[in-house]
Amino acid sequence: MPHWLLKSEPDVFGYPDLVRVGREPWNGVRNYQARNFLRQMAAGDLCLFYHSRSKTPGIAGVARVTRAAHPDDLQFDPSSAYFDPTSDPQQPRWSMVEVQAVCAFPVVLSLEAIRALPQWADSPLTRKGSRLSVLPVTPEQFGAALSAAGVDAAQLD
Numbered sequence: 001m002p003h004w005l006l007k008s009e010p011d012v013f014g015y016p017d018l019v020r021v022g023r024e025p026w027n028g029v030r031n032y033q034a035r036n037f038l039r040q041m042a043a044g045d046l047c048l049f050y051h052s053r054s055k056t057p058g059i060a061g062v063a064r065v066t067r068a069a070h071p072d073d074l075q076f077d078p079s080s081a082y083f084d085p086t087s088d089p090q091q092p093r094w095s096m097v098e099v100q101a102v103c104a105f106p107v108v109l110s111l112e113a114i115r116a117l118p119q120w121a122d123s124p125l126t127r128k129g130s131r132l133s134v135l136p137v138t139p140e141q142f143g144a145a146l147s148a149a150g151v152d153a154a155q156l157d
Contacts (some may be wrong), residue, residue, distance in 0.1 A: 026097050
């Protein structure tokens, strides 16, 4: 099963918000490479939920994809900041998935702690200048993050 990392700013929509609402569309992604990763996601895939642009950037918990990629409805909404007037409803340009909260980490696993994990050495997340909001994660990276956060993989079922 593929694993992913989803970035969000906690003051906009953080992991506690996902816990509160239960399920949420992961929409508004307007980068082609990130969009292509969204299109590879399948229902059941697990995602690390990363808080970016925060006092302590890092992984806050685990989410599960509950609905595979489908057209992002915001691209057709003129009142949305994510409106794309050039997107054709017959061939939508942008996609979204739906996710639900699975397990909050006891504390945010900081980017500094992630960088110290050898499994994450060649991840785009740990490289300077990487700004993608959706990234693939290897099973080894996923397991290392869980272990470093003190989360038992059995809790994710």
